[in-house]
């Protein structure tokens with residue numbers, strides 16, 4: 450297993466006047482291939498971290514290296530083609546479903562792989578969606594899957610996923626999870642996957658990063674994190690999530 454990205458002393462301050470650290474001195478190695486689940490309570494900076502890794506936000510300290518080259522030495526478009534972010538709220542570009550699917554090739558001057566686009570639509574249960582339909586008329590779950598397919602057509606080395614299954618029904622969620630695992634196994638794509646769904650993290654991710662107290666408190670194999678959470682915050686986090694799930698089951 451080789452290293453695709455290295456994070457060194459990474460920090461980001463909050464936007465508020467207090468300007469305190471959202472997280473700081475974050476160090477990690479991202480092996481290739483891997484599926485890493487990123488967990489933590491709301492507001493710990495999980496999305497912000499993904500956005501920094503995707504070059505959508507600058508860090509306030511530290512650096513990230515991709516293929517041993519510093520972030521700042523990469524042209525941002527070249528970086529984003531290799532390290533691609535899928536947002537929590539799917540944003541549709543103006544135009545039809547097909548316009549959205551073709552965007553990536555237009556932007557990156559690549560030929561459009563229609564066969565791959567159709568195969569991905571089928572895998573994510575979107576084969577019935579008319580490609581000439583305006584994209585803004587899709588349901589929330591359809592938009593989320595279309596946004597994911599749009600990014601997958603780029604065939605990035607590292608995929609940054611921000612709660613991409615949160616708005617999906619059970620069948621679409623399972624299809625999406627399976628597609629991502631298959632992609633990882635077949636193409637060696639490394640996936641950083643922010644989720645609040647502990648079962649998704651436990652069953653689909655090989656490693657867990659846990660953000661708390663402005664730090665990366667854990668970077669562990671998934672089974673270790675879930676069987677022996679290493680800090681008080683990690684134990685509390687898992688306990689409250691289990692209590693929440695139990696309440697939902699009994700309500």
Ligand SMILES: Nc1ncnc2c1ncn2[C@@H]1O[C@H](COP(=O)(O)OP(=O)(O)OP(=O)(O)O)[C@@H](O)[C@H]1O
Nearest residue numbers: 462463464471490491492493494495496497498506
């Ligand atoms: N560009 C930015 N620069 C600095 N701080 C930001 C920026 N954008 C958002 N924040 C702040 O960072 C904090 C963490 O937000 P973020 O969405 O990264 O957390 P999160 O752990 O992903 O939360 P959730 O699980 O609720 O999605 C928030 O208080 C937010 O206001």
